[in-house]
Amino acid sequence: MPSLGRIGSIWGCDMPVLAYKLRHRVTLQRFVKTQDPNTGLITEEWSDVATVWASVEPLSGRDFIAARAQQSEISARVVIRYRADVDSTMRLVHRGRIYSIEGPPLPDAKSGLEYLTLMVAAGVEHA
Numbered sequence: 001m002p003s004l005g006r007i008g009s010i011w012g013c014d015m016p017v018l019a020y021k022l023r024h025r026v027t028l029q030r031f032v033k034t035q036d037p038n039t040g041l042i043t044e045e046w047s048d049v050a051t052v053w054a055s056v057e058p059l060s061g062r063d064f065i066a067a068r069a070q071q072s073e074i075s076a077r078v079v080i081r082y083r084a085d086v087d088s089t090m091r092l093v094h095r096g097r098i099y100s101i102e103g104p105p106l107p108d109a110k111s112g113l114e115y116l117t118l119m120v121a122a123g124v125e126h127a
Contacts, residue, residue, distance in 0.1 A: 022053040026078065027093045028086065046091065055079040056094050073121035074102050082113050097122060 029046040036043070058076050076099065078092065088101045099120035106117040 021055045022079070022081070024054050024056045024094060025051055026054045026056065026080070027051045028083075029091050029093060031089065031091075049085065049090065050083070052080050052083070054092075054094070074119045075099075075122045076120050078118040078120055080116055080118065082107070082116055086116055086118070092118070092120065099123075 028049040028051075030049050031044065032047045033042055033044050035041070056076055056078050059074065078094075078099070080086070086101075086105050088104055091098055091100050093099070099122050102119045102121050106119075107113070108115040108117075
């Protein structure tokens with residue numbers, strides 16, 4: 001199968017990313033504040049930005065130990081096709097579970113415009 005690019009991880013290794021590995025559906029969400037024009041009441045909520053194909057992989061034992069050593073809450077690595085609007089203020093939902101994006105999205109090593117690697121923490125809500 002042809003490789004569609006290489007993704008660098010924060011752990012210093014490259015992993016090939018093939019399109020068939022993007023087999024999970026995740027929903028990217030952004031925290032928004034809106035004001036009701038009639039009452040003036042401000043509501044705060046998470047709003048869906050996009051639902052995309054992704055690879056959701058729990059950290060390996062070695063990576064998990066390294067993350068804990070750095071006092072990180074990171075529990076999984078999520079790879080999605082490149083999107084310019086993804087940042088660390090967002091969160092994602094996969095199979096009903098909420099994951100916060102920890103740190104900036106990491107672009108692929110080849111062009112920086114094919115894939116993003118998101119390091120995520122499960123069950124952590126940022127508001």
